[in-house]
Amino acid sequence: MAKLDIIVAPDPRLKVKCKAVAQVDAQVRRLMDDMLETMYAAAGIGLAAPQVGIARRVIVLDIAKDDEEPRPLRMANPELVWVSQEDATFNEGCLSVPELYGDVVRPAAIRVRYLDHENEVRELAAEGMLATCIQHEMDHLDGILFVDHLTALKRNIILRKLVKAKKSADVAV
Ligand SMILES: [Zn+2]
Numbered sequence: 001m002a003k004l005d006i007i008v009a010p011d012p013r014l015k016v017k018c019k020a021v022a023q024v025d026a027q028v029r030r031l032m033d034d035m036l037e038t039m040y041a042a043a044g045i046g047l048a049a050p051q052v053g054i055a056r057r058v059i060v061l062d063i064a065k066d067d068e069e070p071r072p073l074r075m076a077n078p079e080l081v082w083v084s085q086e087d088a089t090f091n092e093g094c095l096s097v098p099e100l101y102g103d104v105v106r107p108a109a110i111r112v113r114y115l116d117h118e119n120e121v122r123e124l125a126a127e128g129m130l131a132t133c134i135q136h137e138m139d140h141l142d143g144i145l146f147v148d149h150l151t152a153l154k155r156n157i158i159l160r161k162l163v164k165a166k167k168s169a170d171v172a173v
Contacts, residue, residue, distance in 0.1 A: 001037045004052040015143040018055045020077045024119040032074040035060045044095045046133045048140030059137035075114035083107035090132045092146040104149045
């Protein structure tokens with residue numbers, strides 16, 4: 001496995017609509033494992049392929065707490081087949097939007113269909129933080145960041161902070 005570099009917004013690679021994978025073969029499996037290693041190293045709970053510069057519909061997640069056994073999820077071509085009428089609000093963050101958070105409203109429960117790491121079609125019912133996390137990662141596959149769900153005012157505050165942070169980072173090196 002190899003740790004990959006996580007792309008930080010604003011970056012055009014985070015705005016692309018990703019292509020489906022034809023099947024989960026050895027190459028896709030390796031990408032999934034590399035993404036998990038990258039996510040764990042960054043102490044994240046989810047990561048989407050475009051965040052590491054790969055425009056394919058692949059996401060990984062693990063919402064287990066530090067003192068729990070890891071519960072890694074690997075999903076290719078995820079699709080929502082059902083969403084609840086009820087919404088839930090979570091204060092979301094993103095490895096590509098470091099240290100900035102915002103409240104996002106999404107369906108509280110979902111059912112997602114995907115290909116697992118063995119190329120088997122699976123369905124998973126999720127609610128709470130897992131439902132939010134899956135929807136957040138799926139958004140990345142369509143070039144959508146959580147900040148795109150915020151009001152223009154909140155989004156612009158966050159984007160300006162990101163641009164400023166990037167500029168000072170450029171100066172530092
Ligand atoms: Zn994210």
